[in-house]
C-alpha cells in the first residue's frame with residue numbers, strides 16, 4: 001500500500017441530522033471530502049451550514065448517521081468509545097474559539113498535562129511543553145494562569161497545548177473569532193507554520209477572510225454539502241507602485 005497516497009482525512013457520503021421534537025434538520029447531506037496530509041484546509045460558509053458539525057465528525061468527536069469517515073487511514077466508525085478517545089489523544093490536537101483552558105492551571109501545566117496522559121517521561125514532557133510555549137512566543141508567560149493572560153496569549157497556550165502532542169491532525173474551530181486583528185493574525189501565522197514546518201494536517205473552520213491567503217485549499221459549504229472546492233493560488237508579492245525602479 002502506498003501510505004503517502006492515503007488521505008489524512010476522508011468522508012464518504014456522510015449524513016448527519018439533528019432532531020428537535022418532531023422536527024428533523026439535515027445538517028450534512030451526503031457530503032464527501034478527501035484531505036491531503038500536511039495541508040492547511042479552510043472550511044467556510046454561512047452560519048449554520050454544518051461546518052463545525054463536519055469538523056467534529058472528521059475528528060471523531062461525534063459520529064455520522066451514515067457514510068464512512070477515516071482519519072489517517074483508520075475508519076472511525078469501526079472504533080468503540082475508548083479506542084476513539086485513544087485515537088484522538090495520540091493523533092489529534094484541537095484549538096477552539098473559547099480556548100478551553102483550565103482556570104487553575106498555569107500555561108505550562110495546561111500544555112504539559114496531556115503529555116502525561118500520552119505516557120511521556122516527565123523530562124521529555126517538560127522539554128516538549130517548554131519548546132511548544134517558546135514556539136508560540138510565551139517563554140516569559142509560562143507560569144501565568146488564564147486570568148492573567150490576554151485573549152491572544154490564551155489562544156497561543158491552546159495552540160502550544162495542541163502542538164506539544166505533535167499530532168498528525170490539528171482541528172481548529174473559529175480560532176481567531178474572539179481575537180483582535182493583531183492577535184488573530186498571529187494565530188493564523190502559527191497555524192500556517194504548523195502545517196508547513198511540522199507537516200501537520202490542519203483543518204480549520206473560520207469566517208475570517210485573512211485565513212484564505214494562508215490556506216492551501218478553500219472549501220465552501222452550503223446546505224450540508226461542499227459547494228466549492230478550490231486550491232488557493234500562491235501569494236503574489238505586490239510590486240511597488242509609482243516607480244519604474
Ligand SMILES: Nc1ncnc2c1ncn2[C@@H]1O[C@H](COP(=O)(O)OP(=O)(O)OP(=O)(O)O)[C@@H](O)[C@H]1O
Nearest residue numbers: 018019025027045046047048049050051052053054
Ligand atoms: N448537538 C446538536 N443538536 C441539535 N442541533 C445541532 C447540534 N449541533 C448542531 N446543530 C445544528 O446544526 C446546524 C449546523 O450547526 P454547525 O454548528 O455545524 O454550523 P456552522 O456552519 O458551524 O455554524 P456557525 O458558523 O454559526 O458556527 C445548526 O442549525 C445547529 O443548530
